[in-house]
Amino acid sequence: MIVKDNPIGVIDSGVGGISVLREAVKNLPHENFIYYGDSKNAPYGIKSVEEVRSLTCSVVEKLLKMNIKALVVACNTATSAAIDELRERYKNIPIIGIEPALKPAVELKRKGKIIIMATPMTLSESKFRKLMEKYEETSEIVKLPCPGLVELIEDGIVEGPKMQEYLRGKFREYEKDDIAAFVLGCTHYPFVRKEIGKIAHDVPIIDGSEGTVMQLKRKLKKYDILNDNSKGGEVQILNSLISDKIIDLSYKLLKLK
Template sequence: MSTKNMPIGFFDSGVGGLSVLREAIKLLPNEDFIYFGDSLNAPYGVKSVDEVKELSFHASELLLEYKVKAIVVACNTATSAAIEDLRNTYKDIPIIGIEPALKPAVELNRKGKVVIMATPMTLAERKFHSLMEKYKENADIVPLPCPGLVEYIEKGIVEGEGINSFLREKFSTLKGEKISSVVLGCTHYPFIKRELSKVLGSEVVIIDGSKGTVTQLKRQLLNKDIINNNDDIGKIKILNSLDSKEIIDISKKLLEI
């Protein structure tokens, strides 16, 4: 099989990375994709760095068995903990990560706080602190750890009273503060955008890093001349460590296929 016709692999701690895959399907409709969600071990954001590294290598090895031509680490926590080690180990293929889209939030140059919602590990890692340092002079940045939110989304609960009250409680620490924008620092979180807008109001801009990650994926495929030139619409295969029909059904619903 020509490298151009090989699939692109995606992995995440669960169903969250489907928000990135959704963008990839729009930008690269002729590519085949294989998605592995590690819902059995979700969430990654409360595990140790070593545990996340081990799980990230396991996911990458699984995808490589399917002869993928690139791997997208569609998980902020796994990117923070493992991306450098993955790139140093698998040097022959592009490995694309994701990070909180802080730059576009700062560039909006609006009055108020820039809130970064993320898992505790993403906010604790050196990669995130470097990102904060880079922009701290230009904006009032507030990290907001959201342990427990991934678990809702893993069950397919993306709107309704439960999520709404969870978000209200999280943002209660910022009551009375003007919020200019919210950066979604976990790939699970785009699925609760609608409910988040209800809580914060439509004037607060909500930003996620999916488009930037997918643009980088396309750029690397073009640079290496391995983009699929077929006219056929690509195929999508969804795998999950839970090995249950329910999680595959939730995945398809979130992916809107």
């Protein structure tokens, strides 16, 4: 099998990166993908940097044995903790990370606060602080850590009373504020976009999936490894949690089932 036919690896702490995979399948329909969710060890956002780095490298080693031609770290926490080490360690393939889509939110130039929803670790890491420093002079940026939200989504709770209760509790202190945009700084969060929209009427909700996939496409072109088959690609989903439930949820979120 030639390199161009080799799959692209996509990894996440659980099912969240399916939001990036979904965008990738849409924009790169001829590519083959292997998705690996580490739900057994989710959530990454409450672990130490060292733990996340170790877990991420372990998952990458598994996918390299499956002959991936490129890697997408579809997890903001893993990107923050491990992307530099991954690129240093695995120089033979392009490695694409993800970060909160703060720039598109700022460029909207809307009145009010930009609220960044993310895991506690993503918000505390230096990578995010540097990103925030670029824009904090021109925009009012509010960090909103959301512990517990990943766990709800991993349990398949993406709508309904329990999710609404969680989100309303998080947004309560901003009810009377002007909100310019919500930035979803975790790849799990796009799956509750509709529920956020029910509370935050007419407020833009932005995530980093599209930008990440565009960067992936640029890298595939640069390395001349775009799959040039005319037939559609295949998607394989794996998970460290040996459970039909989590695999079924993954395909449901991808909308292949």
